[in-house]
């Protein structure tokens with residue numbers, strides 16, 4: 001097999017769930033039948049990797065310094081929902097009628113992996129809480145051990161800023177990742193969230 005073809009197959013394996021066989025099938029498919037869209041894929045991929053950064057306010061993916069959600073005038077500025085990742089933000093947007101703001105941790109507290117308050121941008125979060133607009137902080141970290149520890153830390157941060165912390169209600173299975181919970185369950189857990197104080 002040519003060097004370039006081997007490189008292509010190896011590169012495709014970076015995608016989640018794609019092993020050697022699937023990567024080879026993808027590479028052959030593009031070369032045999034779909035070169036035009038393969039070119040398009042390469043262009044968009046290159047541009048997206050270069051231009052998509054993180055919003056300076058909520059840390060969600062954004063190609064502008066402040067994302068659409070943060071700059072929208074139709075979003076409620078009194079409620080802030082904290083999630084671990086952009087995937088969970090998307091799940092909440094799709095499953096619930098939530099119209100407030102977000103903050104994305106891009107991880108969860110995990111000292112063993114070197115993830116502390118600084119890496120999760122909690123200084124920036126504290127700043128936002130300190131602006132005085134936010135009244136409720138919905139803590140939507142995953143119900144895993146690390147997610148719960150993070151939730152505990154976040155609740156303290158909220159209380160220190162006189163913001164009411166709430167947590168998603170039961171219905172999200174213990175150890176379950178929000179991303180994999182069905183829409184109805186997530187919408188229910190979101191709607192019947194409970195105060196943490």
Ligand SMILES: [Zn+2]
Nearest residue numbers: 055058067070
């Ligand atoms: Zn934003």
